[in-house]
Amino acid sequence: MKKLLLALCILPVIICCSGGDDEVDRQTPDDEVSVETPEELDPRKAFPQNVEFKNCIKPNHVTQDVLNSDVKSYYTYWRNKYVKPSNGGTQGGGYYVEMRGTGGDGSEITTSEAHGYGMIIFALMAGADQQAKKYYDGMYNMFDKHRSTGNAYCMSWVIHNTESSDHDQGSASDGDLDVAYSLLLADQQWSSEGQLKYLDDAREMIEKGLKKSIVHPVSKRVMLGDWDSNQYSTRSSDWMAGHFRAFQQVTQDDYWNATAETVYSLIESLTKSYTSENGLMPDFIVGQSPQPAPENYLDEFKETDEYNWNACRYPWRITTDYAHFNTAKAKAAMLKLNTFIREQTNGNPAQIKAGYYLSGKPMVAYSDGAFTAPLVASCIVDEGAQAYLNKGWDILKKSKGGYYDDTLCLLNMLLISGNWWNPVEP
Numbered sequence: 060m061k062k063l064l065l066a067l068c069i070l071p072v073i074i075c076c077s078g079g080d081d082e083v084d085r086q087t088p089d090d091e092v093s094v095e096t097p098e099e100l101d102p103r104k105a106f107p108q109n110v111e112f113k114n115c116i117k118p119n120h121v122t123q124d125v126l127n128s129d130v131k132s133y134y135t136y137w138r139n140k141y142v143k144p145s146n147g148g149t150q151g152g153g154y155y156v157e158m159r160g161t162g163g164d165g166s167e168i169t170t171s172e173a174h175g176y177g178m179i180i181f182a183l184m185a186g187a188d189q190q191a192k193k194y195y196d197g198m199y200n201m202f203d204k205h206r207s208t209g210n211a212y213c214m215s216w217v218i219h220n221t222e223s224s225d226h227d228q229g230s231a232s233d234g235d236l237d238v239a240y241s242l243l244l245a246d247q248q249w250s251s252e253g254q255l256k257y258l259d260d261a262r263e264m265i266e267k268g269l270k271k272s273i274v275h276p277v278s279k280r281v282m283l284g285d286w287d288s289n290q291y292s293t294r295s296s297d298w299m300a301g302h303f304r305a306f307q308q309v310t311q312d313d314y315w316n317a318t319a320e321t322v323y324s325l326i327e328s329l330t331k332s333y334t335s336e337n338g339l340m341p342d343f344i345v346g347q348s349p350q351p352a353p354e355n356y357l358d359e360f361k362e363t364d365e366y367n368w369n370a371c372r373y374p375w376r377i378t379t380d381y382a383h384f385n386t387a388k389a390k391a392a393m394l395k396l397n398t399f400i401r402e403q404t405n406g407n408p409a410q411i412k413a414g415y416y417l418s419g420k421p422m423v424a425y426s427d428g429a430f431t432a433p434l435v436a437s438c439i440v441d442e443g444a445q446a447y448l449n450k451g452w453d454i455l456k457k458s459k460g461g462y463y464d465d466t467l468c469l470l471n472m473l474l475i476s477g478n479w480w481n482p483v484e485p
Contacts, residue, residue: 100249100250102185102186102192102248102249103247103248103249103250104185104186105185105186105187106127106130106131106183106184106187106188106478107123107130107186107187107476107477108477108480109127109476109477109478110477110478110480110481112382112383112439112477113385114385114390115381115439116441116442116444116445116448117439117476117477118448118449118452118475119445119449120449120452123476123477126452126475126476126477127476127478129452129456129472129476130469130472130478132456133455133456133468133469133472134180134184134469136459136465137180137465138194140465141156141157141158141177141462141465141466142155142156142157142177142194143155143156143157144197145197145201145222146220146221148222148223149200149204149205149218149222150204151200151204153197153198153199153201154197155174155177155198155218156169156173156174156177156198156462156466157169157173157462158170158172158462158463160172160217161359163217166220166226167217167218167220168218168219168220169217169218170217170218170234171202171214171216171217171231171233171234171235172216172231172233172234172237173234173462173466174198174201174202174214174234174237175233175234175235175237175238175241176466176470177194178198178199178237178238178241178242178245179237179240179241179470180466180469180470180473181194181195182195182244183473183478183480185248192248192249195241195245196255199245199255201218202214204224205224206227207227207228207229208227208228208229209229209230209284209285210230210267210271210272210285212263212264212267212268212269212271212272213230213235213264213268213269213272213273213285214235215227215229215230216229216230216231216234216284229284229285229286230272230284230285230286231283231284232273232281232284232297233294233296233297233299235264235268235269235273235284235285236269236273236281236297236299236302237299239261239264239265239268239302239306240261240302240305240306240482242257242260242261243257243258243305243309243482243483244482246258246261246482247480247482262309265306265309265310265315266310266312268285270312270314272284272285273285274318275290277290278291278321279317279318279320279321280292280293280321280325281293281294281297281299281318283357289345291344291347292344292345293325294342294343294369295342295369295373296342296369296371296372296373297376298325298373298376299376299379299380300319300322300323300376300377300384300386300389301376301379301380301382301383301384301481303316303318303319303322304316304319304380304384304386304483305481305482307319309483319380322377323388323389323392325344325349326340326388326392327388328348328349329341329344329349329350332349333350333351333417334417334419336399337396337399337403337415337417338393338395338396338399339366339370339396339399339417339419340366340370341364341365341366341367341417342356342362342364342365342366342367342368342369342370343356343363343364343369351364351365362414362422364417365414365415365416365417365422366414366415366416367414368429368463371429371430371433371467372429372433372467373433374393374396374397374436374437375432375433375436375437375467375470375474377392377393378436378437378439378474379474379479381393381440382439382474382479383481383484389440390440393440393441394440396437397434397437397438397440397444397447398441399419400434401438401444401447403419403421406446406447406450407450408431408434408435408447408450408451408454409426409450409454410426411426411430411431411434411435412424412426412430413425413426413427413429413430414430427460427464428455428458428460428464428465428467429463429464431454431455431458431468432458432467432468432470432472433467434451435447435448435451435454435455435471436474436475438451439474439475448475452472452475455468455472455475456472
């Protein structure tokens with residue numbers, strides 16, 4: 060059975076159109092299916108938070124109010140296009156982010172990857188959207204009713220279009236990590252004093268799901284899912300060092316600091332051996348001495364050994380660690396990478412291409428927001444990248460395509476604008 064790994068709805072170009080409506084509560088997903096209404100709890104970190112991350116920059120050609128308005132408009136567009144209600148096949152109902160998964164048979168309505176993204180987004184957009192808690196709790200219920208067949212503290216990587224749990228499968232690491240992290244955001248946003256005990260659920264998932272089945276106890280590498288037993292196989296897009304530091308603070312378990320440090324050991328080794336001129340990472344990594352996976356790894360597509368549709372998320376994950384924890388190794392990695400991309404594109408982020416060979420040569424002639432957004436976000440670590448960041452913001456707020464690129468654009472816009480706050484920081 061093929062597992063995971065990203066979206067099939069990848070478009071070969073960035074399609075631009077006008078931004079969404081700033082009034083985020085004007086339109087909502089179809090609510091015909093009955094979903095249990097959550098208790099009313101006011102958000103404690105209501106959007107916008109406007110965090111000024113230490114030693115980071117923001118776009119400075121517009122005001123913070125304009126940045127916030129751009130995020131709200133994009134959120135409205137994203138929510139109305141991709142967030143769908145349960146068809147009633149899931150007990151208790153709920154919501155999901157519509158997408159198809161690579162390796163699926165086309166019968167799925169979503170994946171755990173999309174589910175984790177959506178839960179993070181709703182936790183961060185509370186206050187701007189008065190229904191954010193309803194959507195978040197509905198997504199929680201969909202997660203809860205579609206657990207992994209490999210580890211019940213993880214999530215099935217697909218939900219079938221019937222929503223029958225008979226079709227649930229093993230997990231994908233990125234979805235599990237993001238769902239657990241979103242519970243920390245939800246605890247800070249709404250507290251755990253209501254019906255759902257977000258913090259207790261997060262700790263249980265971290266300890267009994269992620270520690271047991273997602274991160275290998277010896278190598279401390281993030282494996283590919285709870286079905287994977289290879290301690291050396293890993294994806295660069297799963298190197299969520301900021302998540303791991305948050306898990307450590309919540310659990311007081313040094314296992315997670317060791318996992319975060321393993322991320323940077325991998326980056327340093329791969330950079331030294333393969334990408335010393337640009338800091339690019341391959342989609343998949345294998346071997347005790349880390350090396351790019353061979354072509355067609357897991358039969359996903361040919362270029363699994365290059366900076367492709369999985370690795371495009373790597374800059375966003377590492378930049379988040381720097382923004383939230385001021386991690387010096389994260390800054391060093393992103394400085395090398397964004398210096399390369401600024402030079403490679405002659406200072407024009409519109410020229411970022413949808414894939415690069417590890418040599419630094421573009422793989423294709425077209426652009427896509429899934430690649431553009433994380434590389435633009437990496438610029439927040441460097442004052443010298445201010446002009447590039449400004450130009451990149453103007454591209455992201457207009458970028459419209461499919462599920463994968465649109466969702467990554469929104470998540471990175473939340474980070475760049477200072478509206479993705481650290482869930483373990485008061």
